[in-house]
Amino acid sequence: MIQLSVVIPTLNERPNIQPIFERLLACLDGIDWEVIFVDDDSPDGTAEECRRLALSTSRVRVVQRVGRRGLASACLEGMLASSAPFVAVMDGDMQHDETILPRMFKEAQIPGTDVVIGSRHVEGGGMGSFSRERVKLSNLGRRLSLIITSQELSDPMSGFFVITRTYLNKVIYRVSGVGFKILLDLIASSPDPVNVREIPYVFRNRLYGESKLSITVGIEYLVLLADKIVGYAIPLPFALFSIVGATGVVLYLAIVTALYRTGYTTFLRAQIVATGVAMVSNFLLNNLITYRANQLRGWASITKGLIGFCLACSLGALSNIAVAKLLADRGVQWAVAGITGIVIGSVWNYSVTAVFTWHLGQRKSGRRTPAKKSYLPAASPDA
Ligand SMILES: Nc1nc2c(ncn2[C@@H]2O[C@H](COP(=O)(O)OP(=O)(O)OP(=O)(O)O)[C@@H](O)[C@H]2O)c(=O)[nH]1
Ligand SMILES: [Mg+2]
The missing domain is CATH 3.90.550.10 (Spore Coat Polysaccharide Biosynthesis Protein SpsA; Chain A)
Known part of the structure; x- marks a missing residue:
């Protein structure tokens, strides 16, 4: 034994x-x-x-x-x-x-x-x-x-x-x-x-x-x-996705403050720049950390992934606003309505980008160039 x-x-x-x-x-x-x-x-x-x-x-x-x-x-x-x-x-x-x-x-x-x-x-x-x-x-x-x-x-x-x-x-x-x-x-x-x-x-x-x-x-x-x-409470990829999302919010606020509060540009322009930078940063961090096992590599797939990610997250932002407004209109306290909107928007962003941007759950091809030399014995001629 x-x-x-x-x-x-x-x-x-x-x-x-x-x-x-x-x-x-x-x-x-x-x-x-x-x-x-x-x-x-x-x-x-x-x-x-x-x-x-x-x-x-x-x-x-x-x-x-x-x-x-x-x-x-x-x-x-x-x-x-x-x-x-x-x-x-x-x-x-x-x-x-x-x-x-x-x-x-x-x-x-x-x-x-x-x-x-x-x-x-x-x-x-x-x-x-x-x-x-x-x-x-x-x-x-x-x-x-x-x-x-x-x-x-x-x-x-x-x-x-x-x-x-x-x-x-x-x-x-x-x-x-x-x-x-x-x-x-x-x-x-x-x-x-x-x-x-x-x-x-x-x-x-x-x-x-x-x-x-x-x-x-x-x-x-x-x-x-x-x-x-x-991990015992929240699935790890979703937790990582949310942490990355939180860094995006901080980045967004920092850029809006730097551009608008200093009088450098209009609020709308500051918002557009901040949203763009935060989305790119979120995409890159998720690619590096959250989806490291399915990481997109090479300019072509990174660009395609980034476009898909921005589209999905824009829809997520719309659903966030729509849900929050609906709840607020029905008398739900604004903070609760806002947080509910954020949670729903995040779940949408996470689920859609996991499948469409990072192809989670789809079997990756295990094919690779075989080792140069095989150490297995040559098959016997009468086998
Ligand atoms: N199966 C498998 N083995 C791995 C993987 N990464 C590392 N290893 C093996 O794990 C062992 C430790 O990896 P090392 O690269 O030596 O790490 P380390 O000893 O912390 O670092 P060094 O001191 O720099 O060697 C080695 O036997 C590696 O071949 C992996 O992704 N899969
Ligand atoms: Mg070692």
Whole structure:
């Protein structure tokens, strides 16, 4: 029976697959283990490389996700594809020190334990040769994590941990699966205090492949925080759409104030400019944050999307005014009438643009250029 599944999310990690497997083989002696690579259809042929390896050992399994992306959701799918009572999650670039896995596994078996974290911030651990900026960012992330979990963890941003099946089953329906910080998501999803153990390790440098760290990781982190705060009450995309809408209102007011109150132009002109700028800003922010998974790219589709977005939102504004006026005419207090109008207008804007501008719910083509080289054995001539 497999006791420990090691889930490794991968995106363009082909050169790391064989070495990481050999390292696991060397350090997990005496444990019944398997490794599950969850690959997001990497163009460099990572999944094919995993399959090549899997043909020679039953310890290797592959989940290849087509048309989908995301580290947290990849980890969740790997965990759910395993039947082992303990699941480890580890990066596929050998930056996590796999030699502490046996100790993590041992501590995870101590009754009552939920999660064992590989930590860079307890005595004996370290960030390796991380740049000062990366360390600062990591520390900021650690402080922000306290918004969604009251539990003081030394390294909530860690992507290296062992979780018990019992704990996973307890929180699985509450996890967001958004972004890159799956450990924090799993811990913040528990209704009860989590029994955590921490084991030090020193973060290593990447030997092969490239980092996937980008501005998106930061945005996804904020989205995770937002989902944990409001996600139970409001669907996350609608909450993000509304936050973006609120920034549009602030921008609109600032521009009208700057242009009209200073006497620079007429009220009508100030309003036209402010409305135009706010709509473009809302469109771009929604494209970057709310609909990042369906993001429109390239001038042609961005221009088409922007025109559709402005048309839909203009209709939304009309319905907002119409509803508010109707209610006010029937004696409803003006503030209540106005807010009702805003809510109805926003729901319209959100629903229409989600479908027509960002094509939400329509299956994206998973087609891509296949990996240059196939590692599958050539079909036998008599097959
Ligand atoms: N399946 C999947 N794996 C991902 C995705 N993004 C990153 N990964 C994998 O997650 C692990 C961590 O990503 P890294 O780019 O190394 O992130 P990091 O370790 O925080 O950053 P660096 O220190 O700069 O390497 C690696 O194994 C990546 O291949 C994704 O969208 N899907
Ligand atoms: Mg890395």
